[in-house]
Amino acid sequence: MVTKQLKKISPIISVIFTLLIQVAVPNSAKQPDAKGPFFTYFLYIVGALFIGLYVASFFNKKTDEYLLKSGPLLAGGAQLLNFINLICSKFALLPVLFFPSLDRVFAVFVNDRALMLECIVSSGKLLIIGFAVGAALGFTTGILIGFNKNVAYWVNPLTKIIGPIPATSWSPLVLSLFSTSYQAAVFMIALSVWFPITVMTSNGIQNVQQTYFEVADTLGANKLYKIFKVGIPAALPNVFLGFFYATTGSFVTLVTAEMFGCKSGIGWYLNWQKSMMLYANVYAGLILLAVLCNLIITLLFRIKDRLLGWQKGVIKW
DSSP: OOHHHHHHHHHHHHHHHHHHHHHHSSTTTSSSSSSHHHHHHHHHHHHHHHHHHHHHTTHHHHHHHHHHHHHHHHHHHHHHHHHHHHIISSSSSSSTTTOOHHHHHHHHHHHHHHHHHHHHHHHHHHHHHHHHHHHHHHHHHHHHHHHHHHHHHHHHHHHHHHHTSSSGGHHHHHHHHSSSHHHHHHHHHHHHHHHHHHHHHHHHHHTTTTHHHHHOOOOOOOOOOOOIIIHHHHHHHHHHHHHHHHHHHHHHHHHHHSSSSSSSHHHHHHHHHHHTOOOHHHHHHHHHHHHHHHHHHHHHHHHHHHTTTTGGTTTTO
């Protein structure tokens, strides 16, 4: 019982300890002053959130299970911030130009919030268009390869040659083929999404047990039924794995693609701030990018859990 409560309360203890260090130990004189103690404000917010979760855990079973499982990890995350704060802000053991204080990093989210929101919207539109095109083509290509040997004969060599090449490597050719850099960015994102979804979808379909199709034949199923009611549902675990790979790849391509002529977006923001040597803004942009990618991955897991609930405990992710 004591161990369980300690796990649940560990994030609160960790944040309090980090907050005490932040308040008690002054920043190094080498670090430029921020416009406010924004890291302190962040710790207050996170601490209040953890306290709320702890109180809710006594009334909600899911919250209780979440804290028991993730409490030590959340506490470790707070101590990682504490370590970074000591190294960069308090003692300035690293060059202050490239490693700004956490107060300056978190200040960016307040001072540049309007521009960051505009960049999120711009990158979101670009990512949705590119991902949708690449996913649709990849899923279709994967189905054709998986169910048709003639298509697989001609298309598989193409996927083996083009697929492993990073989508951003095509930028010199793509920028000359498309009339605008936005179209080129959409193409590169679509290409980065197309390959993993194609490979994992076709691989999943080809690994479906033949007995499933034999049973469907015995029951009088036609070809379309075997494709959409037998093959694709059985291959969904692999399909989702392809979507996970595609999501991480699309974010890498997004950042690079937006550096080629785009006038907005997270990649553009990172490149612009780096050119101005405002590294606090660069780190803030990287944090924003990591949060957005994590949110999309979490959403995919939720969809996967809903569609593949019958396979819970069988497939390890």
